[in-house]
Amino acid sequence: MVTSPKNLAFQHHDHTQCIDSALASAQLVCSERGVRLTPLRQEVLQLVWQSHKPLGAYTLLEQLANQSAIGEQRKLGPPTVYRALEFLREQGLVHRIDSLNAFIGCQHPQQPHQRFFLICRLCETAVELISDPLTAVIKTVADAAQFSNEGASVEITGLCPSCRSEASDHV
Amino acid sequence: MVTSPKNLAFQHHDHTQCIDSALASAQLVCSERGVRLTPLRQEVLQLVWQSHKPLGAYTLLEQLANQSAIGEQRKLGPPTVYRALEFLREQGLVHRIDSLNAFIGCQHPQQPHQRFFLICRLCETAVELISDPLTAVIKTVADAAQFSNEGASVEITGLCPSCRSEASDHV
């Protein structure tokens, strides 16, 4: 069977490509919009993209302090990372996963969209989807209730393909 | 047009009925399952049901301490209310709204179900929906990614019918 690009993050893949492409997109998007992707913001974006696992703000803060050139000499506080995350979210480069209090790089930063995620409870990988049928049903449901839909978040929890097969291996 | 029962909570209604029916359902469900709806748990459920607005755990704690017979003599801490909420959630009597860190009474406690909400950003009312099409699309999306869907949460944010018309009144 052909692997759908949708669940690529659940497979082994060349993650360097993910990071590179995310950084390139971010550069492009920010210069188009005339907003500044400062070194700090870029570093936070890079940290968020180190994996497909959502990371908490304090984890990012710690890594920023310990693993990055930026944190070498500065004493960083929570507002620093929260502000960077807020900027990245405004630009649609990062999403927050409400059920995890954690942040993840946006996999479709080009256009604005609702937030649909598949979240594996074992490997903690989160995959972002774009689904027209899901978007359509949400619109239908909201319309039926005469509710003006300004934004939506869908978080689907369960086991990803890899963790499913591993789980069945160990029965 | 006929008002759908779905968005009843957005309309004026006899909320006493909501509370009574929720408590009756809870009694029934708990006795059927052989679990104990203690006075504390019942009080927390009642507080959650005082409105259709999700409430934070610390708000509930404060009300429990100040407004209920239970809180009169005891000195209550956060674990007390969190444990009651955990129990009520396990029994499907209460849901947590992740985007608000808040809790709301379940409007369909009879059967297990996924969590679909319309959340008004003005009046803060949250309405729970059961939508077969939405359930079906989520299943389809998960299946397509070979993802085992164990639970899902959909939080749709915007303006409810009442707040929409009020907003347009004041233009």
Place this chain on the structure above:
DNA sequence: GTGAAAGTGTAATACTATAACATCAAATTT
């Protein structure tokens, strides 16, 4: 009744997020 299990009390603490104000850097104006 006695013991086991479930429920609650209590103190301490961990985790998540923001407010407020100071400082610094970049861009714009003059």
Place this chain on the structure above:
DNA sequence: AAATTTGATGTTATAGTATTACACTTTCAC
């Protein structure tokens, strides 16, 4: 280029949300 303004970051403190750990009590099964 100096002055001005704006945006970005540093820093301290605090607010808000949730859990751990252990003591005590109540309920239920036997």
